Amino acid sequence: MRAAFRFLGRGSWLARRDPRVPLLVALTYVTATTQLRDIRHLLAALVLAFTYYAMAQIPWRAVRVQWTYLVIVVAVFSSLNAILTGGGAGSFEGEEAHVLFTLPLGIEVTAEGVSLAATRFVRFLGIAAVSFPVAYAIAPGDLGLALRRLHLGDRFSVMVDLTVRFIPTIAHEFSETLDAQRVRGYDPTARTGGLLARVRRVTPLFVPVTVGSLAGAEDTIDAMDLRGFGTGKRVWYRQLRMDAASWVVVLAFLLFLALATYLSLTGQSDHYLLPFLVT
Amino acid sequence: MTTVAQSQPQSAPSPWSITTRTIVYAAIGAAIMGFMNSLTYGIGIPGTEIQVRPHYGILTFFGFAFGPIVGFITGFLGGVIGDHLTGYGAFTAWHWSVANGLVGLIAGLFPFAMASRIASTGSKALVAAVAGVVAVIIGFLFIFIELIIQPELGFEYILTVEYIPVVIANCIAAAVVTPILVLAWDPISEQLGR
């Protein structure tokens, strides 16, 4: 199953840093880039993002499918957005929009629209690049600890760990249940019947997985209660230490955030119309 | 020598109390939602581009059956993890995750608001369907926060391209799947009797 938190970046430079680093970087990067509008600024940010991505040494083969899917989704989404909003009325200063060509149904594709689409595409690509290490360069189990050290509560941090722990189980349950029902002639992909009937057709899959997990949770709850969970102050055995290199990475991104905020507040990062589209 | 003890029943459950049970249920909910969110599947509504993803009914079920906290975490963490597993970036669409969380939370307020009036399992299922639909309609209003974070999209776009299709699809999922799960879980939770 694809849906596991696999530690693909094991042993990489980034994975040897403090697990709070990927979380903080993702957070700062998202905050920073949502403030930037100028595609030239975002391209610079993209370089930063991919430099950082490279430090996680995530094997390309393992994430190729995800990246392909992602690029397609983001590309479609960005262009749809931009085209349908007609270049984002009011996003650009100045006069009339520059119509490049007209699609059927009278939808106009403008230089502004395309610029906007490109801008969003670049922004999302960067966010994806800084997000992958959160998934793949944090050792399993370090996520909860990192969250705790970022001052989230004991119970919330344990819960995140527990969720990560349950995902492979859930994935396995889904595939076993699907097998068990197929033996009984169940075909989840059948295209027969009306909409509601087709929605209802998930029942043989959803009910055993959901109800089975919940019934099985009794044991998990007992196991936690029996080891004194949630009854008092908790100690975290493992400790985290922000080494110098970790600080350097985090500071670099904080600096970037400060810069982005400055540019945004002083109005220096407005939408930029790609000049080669307007001839 | 012998004494009879009624072992203490837990004090009247408040919708906001957090026990080990809350945490485990929330983690299960988030794991299921996260996993399902990471799959690309959907049932198309004929004549539209709208895809119904039935597992949104699992979200409203978790809220309805186990309260607002479990509901919120199921939706929020499930959204974050789903985005994360697809490679989309855990916080890229954080406001959508929050909206999902609110859906679960609102669905979880219903049973407490009307506990005394729900008698049979059958009427509970009906209430669950209504709760699911209402939760979806209200919860997803949160995405209008894009008016602030991405003002270039404009109100009309957010309404017609994002809010309405999502609400239609998820209302269908919630209305159909929530009661099915409530009906399946009710007799079993009775039997666990804890």
Add this chain to the structure above:
Amino acid sequence: MTDSVVVVEGLSFRYQRRSEPALRDVSFEVAPGEVLLVAGPSGCGKSTLIRALNGLIPHSYRGDLVGSVRVGGLDTRTTPLRGLAPVVGTVLQDPTRQVVASTVPMELTFGPENLGVEREEIGRRLARVGSESGLEPLMGRTTDELSGGESQQVAIGGSLMLEPRLLVLDEPLANLDPVAASRLLALVRRLADGGTAVVVVEHRIEDVLEARPDRVLYLEDGAVEFLGPMDGFLTSADPTAVKLPFDAWLGRAREGTLPPPVPDADRPPHARTGAAPRLEFRDVDAGYDDRPVLHDVSASLGRFERVAVLGPNGSGKTTLFKAAIGLRPLTAGDVLVDGVTTSGQSVAERASIFGYVFQNPSQMLFAPTVRDELLFGPRNVGRATEEHDQIVSVALARVGLSDEEDGLERRPPRTLSHGQQKRLAIAVALALEPRTLVLDEPSAGQDYRSATAFMREVGRIAGLESVYFVTHDVDLALTQADRIILLREGRIAADGAPLEVIADRERWIACNLRVTSLMEANLRWGAHSGAFLGPQALATLAAAAE
């Protein structure tokens, strides 16, 4: 005996929603360094007793509690769970659900962390438990890669991290192969020798003898039926209710106190041979995306045969039958059913020949009523509505559920008892009127008596030509099957009649299988019988031969 770790006096408990108590007037003590074995049939209250010892009753399960339980001097009723946690360590029946962390070291430190033990102290315990329980090789692993046996080890380690004075284990051997089981029992013995009191729940008495339990507490219907030393228990216990070593049977036979043999109680009627095979594997390779499991498997399973497949965890037993019915694609070779290739056939098409019953029935039960559950398959394959009543009543009757209680058809399937769910799962498969039944681990989670009776009933289901099953229960396979297939690392290691297959002892052990006392006895007296006999028949025969 005031220095006992456990003092239970007049304990009765009734779950809140039950009318009958689960425990009735139970009293016993456990001294430091003592191993107490708790045995009894399914539903007799073993797990309830464990919950009473570790404080889940009364703190987490509601009901009426009478009498008192003191553990390490603490009254469980007045001491909160946090106070009891450092005194009692518990290993639950299903270890995979007990594991809450995503890595092994985190799982081990979970308890002490919750109780606020100092970090240096946690570190010391981690090192000690790691080496004493043999967990060092697992330290770098994530918990989802652990096998059932490894999870069990980790779960025990997690309890030991709290340095309990009492360790309670609920059916710890259920998921373990013999190698892992021996290691576990040796650990239990060592802990007891070090002064820890141990309570082990297990109904397979024979398998647990290695830990040399000091005393046995035998429960029936919630009440103490026997409490005393092991020897006394072995000579007095009912050998059809719990699994005793063969010597206990033989002793009974010599005394002439063996119950009169039920006709073909031990053994199903003999197979008809000579018919064309039902299922043929020809050089089959199959597996999962990135993991080939079966390699070059060739075998043919007869149309009127009972075949048992045995092998270590992960050897590909389940995959073998999943490949046969099309749930796993073949990467090489071919599967033939009744002489015809199955390539291009759908799973549903093969369902009319093979009824496949998964290990865990709850993985498929979803319908609001038993009736709807049974009709799901027939509806999918388009059986007419007029036939439905007939299908339901026939399927329930064939597994003996119809005379169980009125209105069972309308109950939600998951509210049935575990044994009823197992039988319902078979009825579900029978509703499609297959000619061969394939069962994955039919004995899992059942006690000895139910498991044996269950397989015997399956053997008698009318209209079934053959039964193929996967199991870890060696004696069940040897007594109930005409033919044994041993799988090892995805290859067939042996294939033949029970007596033939067990003749090569080294191969047997290499497949991680247990050499049971019944096997030894069959090897010894097998020449007299010519077939692998069940304990009752063999004991009678052996006593007569002497």
